[in-house]
Amino acid sequence: MKTRLPLSWLLLVPLSALLASCEEDAPKPPRLEPKRLYSIGDSITRAFDAYLPGDDLPLSWVNGSLGFWQQFLGAPNVNAHNQRITAAFGSSGRTNVIGAANGARWDDALSQAQNGIGGAPTYVTLMLGGNDVCRDTILDLPSGEEIQAHVASSLAYLDQNLPAGASVVVVGIPDIKRLYDVAISGEGGFGLIDCSAIWQTTALGFPCGSMLSPDNTEADRLYVQSQNELYNGIIELEVRNKKKLSTRIHYAFLPAATTAFGADDISSIDCFHPSGQGEALLSTMTWNSGPFGPTPAP
Amino acid sequence: MKGALGLAAAGVAALLLVGMQAVRDAGRESGEAPPELSPQAVLSMSEATPHGALAAFALETPIGRVGPDSIRARDLDAPEQRALQRLLDLIDETKREALSRLEEEALLSLDRGTADAAAAAIGDAEIDAFLRSAPALPAVAGSPRELASHVLSLRALRAARSQRLERLRGEIAAERFVPGRGEEDGTRWPAVAARVGSRTLTDADVESEARVPLFWLRSQLVAQLGRAFAAHADSLLLAREADARGTPADALAAAMTATELAPSEADVDAELRRRGLAEDGPPERRARARELLAFRAGDARRQALLSRLRAETPVAFLLAQPTPPRVEVAGSRPGPGDPPVTLVAFTNLRCRLCAATNEILDAVETGPYAGSVRVLRRPLFPEAALPLLADALVEACASAQQRGAALRRAVIDAVAGAGPVDSAALALRTVADPDRFAQCLADPQTRATVEAQRAEAQRLGFAEAPGFVLNGLPLLGFQGRARLEEIIAAEIVSSAQSDVATTALHWRP
Numbered sequence: 059m060k061t062r063l064p065l066s067w068l069l070l071v072p073l074s075a076l077l078a079s080c081e082e083d084a085p086k087p088p089r090l091e092p093k094r095l096y097s098i099g100d101s102i103t104r105a106f107d108a109y110l111p112g113d114d115l116p117l118s119w120v121n122g123s124l125g126f127w128q129q130f131l132g133a134p135n136v137n138a139h140n141q142r143i144t145a146a147f148g149s150s151g152r153t154n155v156i157g158a159a160n161g162a163r164w165d166d167a168l169s170q171a172q173n174g175i176g177g178a179p180t181y182v183t184l185m186l187g188g189n190d191v192c193r194d195t196i197l198d199l200p201s202g203e204e205i206q207a208h209v210a211s212s213l214a215y216l217d218q219n220l221p222a223g224a225s226v227v228v229v230g231i232p233d234i235k236r237l238y239d240v241a242i243s244g245e246g247g248f249g250l251i252d253c254s255a256i257w258q259t260t261a262l263g264f265p266c267g268s269m270l271s272p273d274n275t276e277a278d279r280l281y282v283q284s285q286n287e288l289y290n291g292i293i294e295l296e297v298r299n300k301k302k303l304s305t306r307i308h309y310a311f312l313p314a315a316t317t318a319f320g321a322d323d324i325s326s327i328d329c330f331h332p333s334g335q336g337e338a339l340l341s342t343m344t345w346n347s348g349p350f351g352p353t354p355a356p
Numbered sequence: 357m358k359g360a361l362g363l364a365a366a367g368v369a370a371l372l373l374v375g376m377q378a379v380r381d382a383g384r385e386s387g388e389a390p391p392e393l394s395p396q397a398v399l400s401m402s403e404a405t406p407h408g409a410l411a412a413f414a415l416e417t418p419i420g421r422v423g424p425d426s427i428r429a430r431d432l433d434a435p436e437q438r439a440l441q442r443l444l445d446l447i448d449e450t451k452r453e454a455l456s457r458l459e460e461e462a463l464l465s466l467d468r469g470t471a472d473a474a475a476a477a478i479g480d481a482e483i484d485a486f487l488r489s490a491p492a493l494p495a496v497a498g499s500p501r502e503l504a505s506h507v508l509s510l511r512a513l514r515a516a517r518s519q520r521l522e523r524l525r526g527e528i529a530a531e532r533f534v535p536g537r538g539e540e541d542g543t544r545w546p547a548v549a550a551r552v553g554s555r556t557l558t559d560a561d562v563e564s565e566a567r568v569p570l571f572w573l574r575s576q577l578v579a580q581l582g583r584a585f586a587a588h589a590d591s592l593l594l595a596r597e598a599d600a601r602g603t604p605a606d607a608l609a610a611a612m613t614a615t616e617l618a619p620s621e622a623d624v625d626a627e628l629r630r631r632g633l634a635e636d637g638p639p640e641r642r643a644r645a646r647e648l649l650a651f652r653a654g655d656a657r658r659q660a661l662l663s664r665l666r667a668e669t670p671v672a673f674l675l676a677q678p679t680p681p682r683v684e685v686a687g688s689r690p691g692p693g694d695p696p697v698t699l700v701a702f703t704n705l706r707c708r709l710c711a712a713t714n715e716i717l718d719a720v721e722t723g724p725y726a727g728s729v730r731v732l733r734r735p736l737f738p739e740a741a742l743p744l745l746a747d748a749l750v751e752a753c754a755s756a757q758q759r760g761a762a763l764r765r766a767v768i769d770a771v772a773g774a775g776p777v778d779s780a781a782l783a784l785r786t787v788a789d790p791d792r793f794a795q796c797l798a799d800p801q802t803r804a805t806v807e808a809q810r811a812e813a814q815r816l817g818f819a820e821a822p823g824f825v826l827n828g829l830p831l832l833g834f835q836g837r838a839r840l841e842e843i844i845a846a847e848i849v850s851s852a853q854s855d856v857a858t859t860a861l862h863w864r865p
Contacts, residue, residue: 132738255837256709
């Protein structure tokens with residue numbers, strides 16, 4: 059079902075138009091090769107429950123790899139950014155560090171950024187917000203102002219502390235409403251996985267109660283989706299602002315909400331996190347439209 | 357079955373051609389030039405079922421109607437079309453994998469040479485070398501040397517098979533007629549997919565080989581198209597309404613969300629209570645509750661408008677969910693006196709959802725359908741996962757003494773605690789005859805049976821536990837008790853009616 063944006067979103071539109079009408083991006087040093095990789099993120103970046111229960115780090119869309127055991131056990135090859143970097147730029151001088159933590163929200167971005175600066179990364183991915191949209195209750199969703207403050211502070215830190223010429227790629231929040239729609243609509247087709255039953259078995263209660271709780275109405279879910287879009291708008295605006303103004307760091311915003319993932323892209327273990335296939339899709343979509351891919355986003 | 361599929365596939369192809377012709381004719385009737393349907397533009401997927409129901413779609417054929425207008429897959433949003441393409445690619449990849457299996461089996465069956473000698477036993481030196489060079493063992497590993505020996509044996513077997521197949525490919529003429537990946541020819545498979553020596557492999561053979569995963573993928577495809585169509589239809593109806601009112605679509609949307617009255621504080625209190633939250637909690641929660649209530653009011657107006665528009669303009673989704681195939685798991689065919697329902701569960705002792713699955717199976721066996729359901733357990737785990745193979749052997753030997761249920765409960769309880777779980781030690785505490793248990797574990801036939809059952813599950817299309825086959829109907833992944841019992845009830849009714857067993861399928865858009 060199509061969503062509608064809250065009125066507060068409309069305020070962002072004139073701002074983005076204003077930015078678009080401004081002069082070109084501030085000049086920056088040449089872009090460094092992305093050989094020193096650092097990821098800021100949450101359980102999606104840690105590939106939680108992607109194939110085996112728990113963290114499946116080799117299946118991370120950013121830091122993943124294809125080692126002996128993955129191949130032998132038949133795990134999928136996600137062709138992560140880490141693997142693509144090696145393929146494109148060689149294996150010498152490579153680092154591949156996961157700063158992401160399960161359950162992280164945007165208010166964790168700054169500390170994750172601080173943890174990774176010591177390695178002088180030249181390519182930083184930043185994907186957060188899923189746990190901001192996913193709260194135990196809708197009424198605890200953060201405000202747009204809170205999200206904006208956390209995004210601004212973490213980007214400011216990176217801008218000041220990364221090596222000049224480094225790249226920061228910020229990925230938007232996936233459409234969590236679509237997760238619900240895909241998982242539930244699978245129940246309309248015979249023989250497919252019973253996601254609502256899986257959610258009920260989760261020891262900690264429904265994952266993402268704000269979206270997946272059976273107590274929510276469709277209107278409630280659409281409201282959460284509107285906040286999902288609001289946060290993405292805020293994140294994109296902050297990143298584009300930084301992209302224009304920074305004289306040191308190259309920035310890119312890559313939307314994830316427009317990725318129409320399907321049932322096979324969702325973990326069969328928890329019907330919530332991306333599966334190995336979902337991680338591969340995320341890697342492909344973000345790499346291809348990222349600064350080192352074949353079709354970089356503007 | 358194959359003949360029926362072949363005829364039905366031909367029928368679907370004909371239907372597809374008729375559909376494409378209808379598109380061309382519609383174009384001519386409107387005075388427009390008919391669209392050129394290049395091979396690249398036509399993405400076709402067809403499925404025939406033994407019951408004659410045909411579900412076919414193509415990018416250029418209608419998937420639904422909004423009033424008199426046909427909606428085609430290519431009318432959907434670009435992201436939905438990309439998602440659709442990905443599913444079609446998965447379907448194509450699944451068929452190619454199935455074709456590869458059939459080709460290899462054909463080659464092996466035509467082998468007139470000497471079969472490769474059995475792989476030599478793995479020696480200590482080889483194990484040592486492997487442990488020195490192999491990356492860190494996964495956390496699930498038990499004894500490193502046993503796991504190394506198992507892995508090396510599997511590698512040797514796979515290598516021997518590969519070498520044999522390579523030799524056969526040099527000796528036996530083989531040709532594939534399916535366009536290679538990347539060749540721009542749509543995704544329509546030819547009736548004859550490949551020839552290997554004197555053996556012909558048809559599209560029907562491939563469909564049969566991969567019938568279970570293809571069914572699941574096509575179920576997803578229809579569900580995905582249905583979702584996308586419903587969203588598209590709503591957008592279309594609202595856009596037309598906006599046109600009729602002479603107002604831009606976004607103005608209509610804004611008008612629906614505008615509120616004259618803000619939610620009252622009593623409404624906010626009620627919403628907090630409904631969610632089990634304190635009324636005097638953080639002010640941010642009250643602010644969020646007000647916004648949510650206002651959003652709901654706007655959504656209610658939108659839904660009311662859509663209801664009226666749908667009543668005025670018929671909306672119909674044209675695709676039917678595919679009918680599931682019926683498969684037979686070896687050793688599961690009911691005999692005289694057996695209950696009307698056989699539920700085969702593919703599980704293991706450790707998978708995240710297997711504990712919940714075991715509880716559900718116990719409840720099904722003892723609940724309202726007790727006596728009507730026969731539950732059979734079969735092992736499913738990755739081929740290289742030696743600890744899970746060990747578990748499967750233990751479970752098989754404990755079950756031989758009717759102690760399988762006790763073992764499963766003991767393992768579930770132990771896994772919930774900390775520390776490693778030795779399933780064999782737990783089994784020894786439950787079985788009545790430990791010597792017989794040990795003999796069973798050591799018997800090569802036990803391992804052969806377990807590995808054959810695991811291989812069968814994977815061959816059917818089950819990649820990971822849990823999975824089910826209920827009276828031949830394949831169910832992917834975890835299934836809740838309510839859903840299983842719903843299907844059981846339907847199968848009992850079908851069985852009582854002595855009809856060809858069909859389970860009513862209701863696709864709920």
